[in-house]
Amino acid sequence: MKVVKFGGSSLANAAQVSKVVHIIQSDEQRRFVVVSAPGKRFAGDIKVTDLLIQYAQATINHQSTDTITGQIIARYEEIATAYHIDPVAFNQIKDTILALPNDDYQDRDYLMATFKAHGEKLNAVLIAQVLQSVGVNAKYLDPKDAGMVVTDSPNDAEIVPESYDRLSEWADSSLVRVIPGFFGYNAQGQICTFSRGGSDITGAIVARGVHADRYENFTDVDAIYAANPSVVSHPIAIHNMTFREMRELAYAGFSVFHDEALIPAIQGDIQVVVKNTNHPSERGTSITSQKRVNPAYPVSGIASSPNFCGIYIRKYMLDKKSYSQKILNILAEYGLTYEHMPSGIDDLTVIMHQDQLSADLEDTLIRELVIALRPDEIHITHDYALLMVVGEGMANRTGIMSKATDALARQNVKLVMVNQGASEISMMFGIQQDHADIAVQALYDTFFPDL
Known part of the structure; x- marks a missing residue:
């Protein structure tokens, strides 16, 4: 039995x-269908989720919402009209959209979560009706009825483990169950959403809960590639990769698959397959707990992620234990997170997403660090990129680091940080952001020379 998830595109x-209808009809094992809200139809278009966010903001600010609701309703109506959905049934979708401001919300966060979640909720209702119209024995399944209870965090919820037992009760259903992605209900029955892109998470949760043999994630690319196709021309497709590799690459900017969505699949040891809705016969990318490594290609993928900064701190006779604790306390006080903290004998660097820092907050942070640490030198360097080289075949291999650094040196790419994980399946380099594309191309040419 398979769980299939379809993204907004x-x-x-x-x-x-x-x-989507053809894909579902072509395989009777596809019995659980998780859907996103309608996405962009063309460049410059607006996703339904973004329209709902505008709708929520207008409601909060007591502004007119007629134009926005008209746009939202039109997106669903175009699909309903094409499949001759009963106007009475569609009016229920329309009425639900118009009635959203009338519900009683605990605060603005719950209002926003509920508005956003209805992009998926109403699309799942509609897709179930579409499938019924073409003869598929399908039915909408709400997350509340499915038993998907989540933590009480309106816009960043997590599944409660007991939900998996409740989901397992639906495993033997002969119907095609259409489930909205992106949200669940807290213990009080309020809607709470997962993080953005959370429909991937819902799909993996359902797959684990119903003990699926396979979780197929349909998107708009034929496979996951060894490098970003907008940087490297025609990179090879990764047809087989491990959960560990996908997690490492997702961290560094691979955006095809939501990295948090792998966790339920890992826990349930469920094969995940990324496929293209527009080319469903293509092989796609299979993600599993283990894979057979081709010794000729120890590296599986290369990725870079921009918008990092480094806070450099130097202090003679640096006491790393007390320094690190003080730094973490200051970051926590301002709600900041860090990614890495490489250190030397008398210095260390705190690497973090620079998007967290406004100019005023940056000045405040430096001032607090100076007061707490009394460093000999402190400054921030902006516009770093983190560059990742990932592959199961790298473990226990010599010379990988040398080949990577030689390739970067030939392109005059300066390294500001080097880090290799204990698993030995990934290497991370900190580089200047404007060198990122050159670096990715250089590494790709080095590790995939004949492809």
């Missing part, structure tokens, strides 16, 4: 929905 309009 796969459900953007009636033409795309027809492809």
